[in-house]
Amino acid sequence: MTKLMAASSFAAPCANAATQPGAFLSQLGAADLRQLKALGERVPHASQDVLFTQGAPAAKCFSVVEGVVCVYRTEHDNRRQITGFALPGDVLEIAAQGYHEVSAAAVGPALVWEIPREKFAQFATHRPYVLNEIVALMAAEIVDAHDKMFSLGRRAAEEKLMVFLTCWRDRLARLGRDVDPLPVPMSRRDIADHLGLTVETVCRTLAKLERRGAIEILPGRIRLLDTESVAAPALA
């Protein structure tokens, strides 16, 4: 239990680069991992496939193995807020209570490891250390959520975009990906719905940043040139 509160990976949600089922639980032994794998299945998803929907019973939990999955919350009207983009190693709905409070969809083709909730619960019952891992994952997720709240409430469009891009780059880099021309697989609409903007504002702001020499826009990619020249505060 000492580990629960330990000053361990204060850095980022899931720094594990291994792209295999169960990789998110970094403390598991080989035997445990083998058993865990057997409990779930790897499901391939086509682009735009919906993994689960807000309001539906949370029967399974998920871990991204390949690709990108976006998590979002919707309202009766068309409004959508993307709360995050999940990368390989990231876990979704691992502690959902009863019903999904969000939806998730594959941004591109994705491979997802899905495990029935009860099976995972059984697996964890006799392995207390698993709970510690989960607590740490959730703690990181909460910190991340606070960051995003700050961005949504207190940053202007330029800063939102630069912060988003640099964070995205850092996450991909942590997975060992090549990020010099940074891959940006999600659509402008996805970015807009993530940052609380409109598609048009995202386009225009990216164009403005390019004109200023801060970035270079390529098809499906963006090169980050001058990360420092981020916008000054827009709100007092």
Next chain:
Amino acid sequence: MTKLMAASSFAAPCANAATQPGAFLSQLGAADLRQLKALGERVPHASQDVLFTQGAPAAKCFSVVEGVVCVYRTEHDNRRQITGFALPGDVLEIAAQGYHEVSAAAVGPALVWEIPREKFAQFATHRPYVLNEIVALMAAEIVDAHDKMFSLGRRAAEEKLMVFLTCWRDRLARLGRDVDPLPVPMSRRDIADHLGLTVETVCRTLAKLERRGAIEILPGRIRLLDTESVAAPALA
């Protein structure tokens, strides 16, 4: 462990009305509770007192016993985003990893139960069910964070305020408080920093809602008259 994933209190973060140390752990027996109480101390805080600061080592965790505590994240400049208001029974930084990622301050005079992190860790070591409780609390906090992200990113000022007020009312009601003239102890600036607005916009929007007959503004309180007449969507 079955309980971890059970479809239990999907409703709200900490529905426990008992305002005493440890009340947030609803599954504890009397003996456990007594021991737990002995590990921490009740600390009275004056209005505006800072409980802990973003960046400082997370040495303790906290539980509000009386009063209101606001949790916020700041930037080098004066920008502040209040991520939530904690009420009696709510827990803060229970799973912080190493350093505080947010700050917290008393909105009014407050009584807070504070416990050193290691002591709580020791307490929980031999009580696996405590971890389950923590996971459930954190899961609720994550759901809540997603709600707030949606509000910050996709609601206009009127809707932000109405949603905020009704949620605040529901939380107080759950604690058994009288909410007909809803107590609003936090300042307009606090509300603004919570909703991603400015003080002036909060004032003006409240005035507009009052003119429309949706609310009635009283000193330190607001009466909710027509909760339904919330604003239509402002963003597509």
Next chain:
DNA sequence: GGCACACATTGATACACATCAATCCGTACG
């Protein structure tokens, strides 16, 4: 090749909210 369709980009305009600036109010304090 050419059509269709979704996505991206750019422009013109409107508006919600921020900003700047008073004024008002309640409370603390000399």
Next chain:
DNA sequence: CGTACGGATTGATGTGTATCAATGTGTGCC
């Protein structure tokens, strides 16, 4: 009792971003 002070309110004005509308650009498909 007057002064000072922070919070609340209201007004005048500016601007960032949304909205509406059109035009590119690519990609799949017949």
